[in-house]
Amino acid sequence: MKNQSKLTYTQIAREAGVSEATVSRVLNGDVRVDPERARRVHETVAKLGYKKNRAASALATGRTGMIAVIIDDDLSIFADPFWATVTSGVSRVLMENNMQTLLLVGASNNSDGNFSNYLDSGAVDGAIFFQVHDEEIVFQLAQEGLPVVMAGTPDIYLQFLHADTDNVGGAKQATQHLIDCGRKNIATITGEVAASAGAQRLAGFLQVHMNLGREVPPSMIAHGNYTHDSGFAAMNQLLDKNEIVDAVFAANDLMAIGAMAAIQDRGLTVPGDIALVGFDDTIVAQTSRPQLTTVRQDIVGLGAAAAELMIAQLNGEEPKPRLLETSLVIRETT
Amino acid sequence: MKNQSKLTYTQIAREAGVSEATVSRVLNGDVRVDPERARRVHETVAKLGYKKNRAASALATGRTGMIAVIIDDDLSIFADPFWATVTSGVSRVLMENNMQTLLLVGASNNSDGNFSNYLDSGAVDGAIFFQVHDEEIVFQLAQEGLPVVMAGTPDIYLQFLHADTDNVGGAKQATQHLIDCGRKNIATITGEVAASAGAQRLAGFLQVHMNLGREVPPSMIAHGNYTHDSGFAAMNQLLDKNEIVDAVFAANDLMAIGAMAAIQDRGLTVPGDIALVGFDDTIVAQTSRPQLTTVRQDIVGLGAAAAELMIAQLNGEEPKPRLLETSLVIRETT
DNA sequence: CTGAAAGCGCTTACAG
DNA sequence: CTGAAAGCGCTTACAG
Numbered sequence: 001m002k003n004q005s006k007l008t009y010t011q012i013a014r015e016a017g018v019s020e021a022t023v024s025r026v027l028n029g030d031v032r033v034d035p036e037r038a039r040r041v042h043e044t045v046a047k048l049g050y051k052k053n054r055a056a057s058a059l060a061t062g063r064t065g066m067i068a069v070i071i072d073d074d075l076s077i078f079a080d081p082f083w084a085t086v087t088s089g090v091s092r093v094l095m096e097n098n099m100q101t102l103l104l105v106g107a108s109n110n111s112d113g114n115f116s117n118y119l120d121s122g123a124v125d126g127a128i129f130f131q132v133h134d135e136e137i138v139f140q141l142a143q144e145g146l147p148v149v150m151a152g153t154p155d156i157y158l159q160f161l162h163a164d165t166d167n168v169g170g171a172k173q174a175t176q177h178l179i180d181c182g183r184k185n186i187a188t189i190t191g192e193v194a195a196s197a198g199a200q201r202l203a204g205f206l207q208v209h210m211n212l213g214r215e216v217p218p219s220m221i222a223h224g225n226y227t228h229d230s231g232f233a234a235m236n237q238l239l240d241k242n243e244i245v246d247a248v249f250a251a252n253d254l255m256a257i258g259a260m261a262a263i264q265d266r267g268l269t270v271p272g273d274i275a276l277v278g279f280d281d282t283i284v285a286q287t288s289r290p291q292l293t294t295v296r297q298d299i300v301g302l303g304a305a306a307a308e309l310m311i312a313q314l315n316g317e318e319p320k321p322r323l324l325e326t327s328l329v330i331r332e333t334t
Numbered sequence: 335m336k337n338q339s340k341l342t343y344t345q346i347a348r349e350a351g352v353s354e355a356t357v358s359r360v361l362n363g364d365v366r367v368d369p370e371r372a373r374r375v376h377e378t379v380a381k382l383g384y385k386k387n388r389a390a391s392a393l394a395t396g397r398t399g400m401i402a403v404i405i406d407d408d409l410s411i412f413a414d415p416f417w418a419t420v421t422s423g424v425s426r427v428l429m430e431n432n433m434q435t436l437l438l439v440g441a442s443n444n445s446d447g448n449f450s451n452y453l454d455s456g457a458v459d460g461a462i463f464f465q466v467h468d469e470e471i472v473f474q475l476a477q478e479g480l481p482v483v484m485a486g487t488p489d490i491y492l493q494f495l496h497a498d499t500d501n502v503g504g505a506k507q508a509t510q511h512l513i514d515c516g517r518k519n520i521a522t523i524t525g526e527v528a529a530s531a532g533a534q535r536l537a538g539f540l541q542v543h544m545n546l547g548r549e550v551p552p553s554m555i556a557h558g559n560y561t562h563d564s565g566f567a568a569m570n571q572l573l574d575k576n577e578i579v580d581a582v583f584a585a586n587d588l589m590a591i592g593a594m595a596a597i598q599d600r601g602l603t604v605p606g607d608i609a610l611v612g613f614d615d616t617i618v619a620q621t622s623r624p625q626l627t628t629v630r631q632d633i634v635g636l637g638a639a640a641a642e643l644m645i646a647q648l649n650g651e652e653p654k655p656r657l658l659e660t661s662l663v664i665r666e667t668t
Numbered sequence: 669c670t671g672a673a674a675g676c677g678c679t680t681a682c683a684g
Numbered sequence: 685c686t687g688a689a690a691g692c693g694c695t696t697a698c699a700g
Contacts, residue, residue, distance in 0.1 A: 008693055019671045024695055032669055054457040055398060056693035058389035059676050066436070084418030091439045100452070102400070103435040105425045118434070123388040228621050257621045264623070287562050287591045287618055289598070342677055353687045358679055366685055390677035393692045670700085679692085684685105 007050045016044040027052060067094055067310055068119060068127040071105045072134070081282060082299060083130050086151060089303025090128060097311050099125070119146060125314060128306050135160075147313045151306045153196040161313060163305035163322040167197050170295040170326035171204025174249045174277040177293070179208070181334050183247035183275055187220040189234040189259060191251035201251045201279060220245070224255045231258025239266060246274055247334075253278035253285045253294055260288065260333070276333040290332035297326050341384045350378040361386060401428055401644055402453060402461040405439045406468070415616060416633060417464050420485060423637025424462060431645050433459070453480060460648060462640050469494075481647045485640045487530040495647060497639035497656040501531050504629040504660035505538025508583045508611040511627070513542070515668050517581035517609055521554040523568040523593060525585035535585045535613060554579070558589045565592025573600060580608055581668075587612035587619045587628055594622065594667070610667040624666035631660050 009020040016023065018037050025033050026041040044050075058064040069090055071083055091101045102124055119127055119141055126147035129138055135155055142148045142160065150162040178186050188205045191198035202221070209216050219241040224230035231250055235258065238245055250256035256278030263274050270276050270290060278285055281296035305322040312319040343354040350357070352371050359367050360375040378384075392398040403424055405417055425435045436458055453461055453475055460481035463472055469489055476482045476494065484496040512520050522539045525532035536555070543550050553575040558564035565584055569592065572579055584590035590612030597608050604610050604624060612619055615630035639656040646653040 010693090020694085021671055021673095021696080022669090025670090028695080034669060037669090051456070053393070053693050055389050055392035056676090057695080059387070059393050059678085060693080060695040062676080064389060069437075081415040081418065084415065084421075087418075087437070088439055091437060095440060100457075101437045101439075103403075103421070103425060103437045105422055105435075106429060122385070123434075228617075254617070254621070261621075261623060283562075283588070284618060284621055287588070287595075287622070289595060289623070344677090354678085355680080355687055355689095356685090359686090362679080368685060371685090387677050390692090391679080393694085394677080394679040396692075671698105673698095674696095676695085677692105680690095682687105682689095684687090 007048055008053070011048065012041065012044050012050055015048065016040040062122070063125055064123060065098065066100045066102045066124045067307070068102045068104050068124040069130070070119075070127055071103075071130045072132050072137075082280070085299040086130060086303035086306075089300035089305075090307045091303075092300075093304045093307035093311070097307075099311075126310050128310055147310060149306050149309045149313070151302055153200070161309050161319065161321060163302055163309055163324070164196070165297040165302060166323045166325055167200035168204040168207070170279060170297065171201040171249065171251075172208050173326060173328045174279065174295050175205050175208040177328055177330070177334060178247040178249060178275055178277060179212075181247070181275055185220070185242070185244045186247040186249065187222065187238045187242070187245045189222050189224045189231055189238070189248060189250040189255050191224060191226045191255070193223065198251060205249055224251070224258075226252050226254060228254045228258040231255025232262045233258075235259035235262035239263075247276070248274060249277050249279075251279050253280045253282045253292060256292055256294070256333075257284050257288050260292075271333050281329055285329075285331070293331045293334040294329055295326045296329045298324050341382055342387070345382065346375065346378050346384055349382065350374040396456070397459055398457060399432065400434045400436045400458045401641070402436045402438050402458040403464070404453075404461055405437075405464045406466050406471075416614070419633040420464060420637035420640075423634035423639075424641045425637075426634075427638045427641035427645070431641075433645075460644050462644055481644060483640050483644045483647070485636055487534070495643050495653065495655060497636055497643055497658070498530075499631040499636060500657045500659055501534035502538040502541070504613060504631065505535040505583065505585075506542050507660060507662045508613065508629050509539050509542040511662055511664070511668060512581040512583060512609055512611060513546075515581070515609055519554070519576070519578045520581040520583065521556065521572045521576070521579045523556050523558045523565055523572070523582060523584040523589050525558065525560045525589070527557065532585060539583055558585070558592075560586050560588060562588045562592040565589025566596045567592075569593035569596035573597075581610070582608060583611050583613075585613055587614045587616045587626060590626055590628070590667075591618050591622050594626075605667050615663055619663075619665070627665045627668040628663050629660045630663045632658050 009023045012023045013020045018041060022033060022037060023041055026038045069087055094101050127141060128149045128151065130151045132138055132150060135158055138148055138160060139158060148160055150160045152162065153164045154160045154162055175186065188202065190202045193199045193202055206216060222234035222237045224234045231254060248259055250259055256276050260270050260276060263270055268274060278292050278294035281294045285292035285294045301324055305324060309319050309322060343357045346357045347354045352375060356367060356371060357375055360372045403421055428435050461475060462483045462485065464485045466472055466484060469492055472482055472494060473492060482494055484494045487498045488494045488496055509520065524536045527533045527536055540550060556568035556571045558568045565588060582593055584593055590610050594604050594610060597604055602608060612626045612628035615628045619626040619628045635658055639658060643653050643656060
């Protein structure tokens with residue numbers, strides 16, 4: 001078990017009485033090796049506590065066994081449990097496939113390709129992008145032959161392989177639920193509509209109304225940016241502009257909680273006066289009083305799906321994009 | 335900019351009219367190179383869009399430029415924003431030093447060294463451990479010569495280099511603040527006291543009382559495990575067992591919020607009847623109603639400190655362990 | 669099924 | 685300050 005730092009194929013080969021080529025074949029699972037010699041190699045490896053040198057292996061094969069997870073934003077975004085949770089899903093699937101997760105957090109658009117640079121130095125076998133601000137960089141990397149997967153929905157003109165939550169479907173579930181509860185005047189607080197998730201959640205909200213032949217007056221749509229404070233402010237706007245609002249669909253939980261505070265500050269009650277539905281099912285939905293009805297998305301599953309797409313792609317398959325279903329979690333605010 | 339995949343020192347050397355050795359020296363910042371030839375090399379590298387192959391470099395030098403961040407728990411732990419945030423701090427400092435973060439999440443004690451295995455294959459230059467359940471594995475790796483840093487406080491018999499929040503100091507701040515507010519009967523809800531953070535926060539709480547010559551009856555100490563529900567249950571215990579409790583220090587925010595729910599469910603008010611202080615200053619402290627007074631710890635700073643210790647260690651320095659100060663954030667529950 | 673040998677793309681004493 | 689050459693530890697056609 002000691003000073004294994006010096007161990008190489010040379011020692012294993014000698015000890016096991018085979019060539020280095022055979023050691024390599026055994027360790028890589030090549031079937032065409034005499035079972036008895038293979039057994040000896042495995043035994044020797046175990047006895048000596050040998051560990052293969054990754055760098056040498058990577059140099060010889062051109063494969064590193066590492067996939068980059070790129071969070072294209074300033075570091076603070078990682079404080080949001082959302083992406084951390086997605087990352088854990090990626091990590092699990094990669095580990096199951098004997099691959100590792102290389103974490104790259106930081107704004108891609110600063111300093112001429114901070115990590116775009118890194119990515120085509122052959123350091124990784126592929127890259128999974130979260131929260132892409134500038135798809136140009138993804139496009140370029142894909143062009144250069146780096147296998148790429150996006151978590152989220154890419155620009156319609158670009159055809160990256162991607163995994164995403166069914167945001168439209170989730171927003172529809174939320175909106176339909178409010179209607180089923182008998183609410184007549186349903187407002188929405190959007191997320192950033194410049195990004196796909198925000199746009200899709202608004203679209204789902206509008207589609208349900210459209211299908212029912214109902215108009216949604218602009219005053220019933222307030223824009224937020226996913227923060228608690230923006231939800232608070234948006235709710236106040238809605239209350240200022242409208243005579244009657246008896247329900248609100250917020251594009252995430254944090255804004256819903258902010259909206260709840262604004263409602264209660266005016267002496268109104270949830271769900272008595274105004275029903276509330278969030279999106280995500282994060283910890284704040286469970287700790288708020290009353291507890292928040294929300295649309296749960298499978299966050300770990302999203303990461304897992306992205307990783308699975310990557311693995312499939314590396315295996316030469318041509319997988320289809322994945323869209324993950326949401327489910328409504330009914331608690332106390334509706 | 336195209337097919338750079340084939341570029342090696344050979345092409346750069348030829349184009350720049352120097353030897354490969356010189357290319358290597360220039361790219362590694364060796365000072366003893368003629369400035370003019372160095373300029374030509376840099377120019378050629380830029381023109382051809384050359385990127386150094388990391389694996390080859392790692393094989394030759396024995397250094398990979400990667401540090402493992404190891405979260406020794408099942409994957410779900412990563413959903414806790416705490417460790418994700420610490421990780422972002424590690425990542426920032428490593429990037430500033432041209433190193434990368436390799437993320438290893440998973441229980442170390444399952445399947446015979448799942449990643450202990452990986453770690454001494456030379457895949458990383460060092461390892462930063464979070465949330466260590468079994469320090470034996472850390473010890474073994476350190477023994478084998480892998481530079482190791484722990485986030486948190488190691489067992490007193492082991493002397494790992496580590497960075498930690500001053501949990502004792504933070505707990506003292508919280509407790510003293512409650513006393514300063516005039517509270518007389520202060521209870522505490524602990525975290526897992528088997529781990530250092532939980533034990534230290536309890537110790538700080540007790541020390542303040544001891545210094546004042548006050549006894550803390552056992553009935554004023556309830557144990558939780560950092561979850562919302564455990565805080566709720568612990569608070570109910572405290573209320574059941576004690577005639578009077580006019581303040582509670584909870585070892586994290588989530589338990590404090592759970593305690594708040596329990597208090598309010600009994601028709602009591604916060605802070606009217608019972609004052610409340612949490613620990614961490616996470617998002618739930620800001621979104622709760624009333625907003626939670628809590629002890630803020632510098633979570634990103636903790637990761638940054640751990641990374642700095644690692645870098646110093648790799649540079650052959652002998653840095654001292656780091657203890658990060660906390661600060662009290664007074665909001666509405668005291 | 670197996671081994672000898674060349675090769676992956678860097679780095680670094682060594683000699684000048 | 686600079687170059688030729690050996691070496692890092694694997695992998696993989698190639699020939700048998």
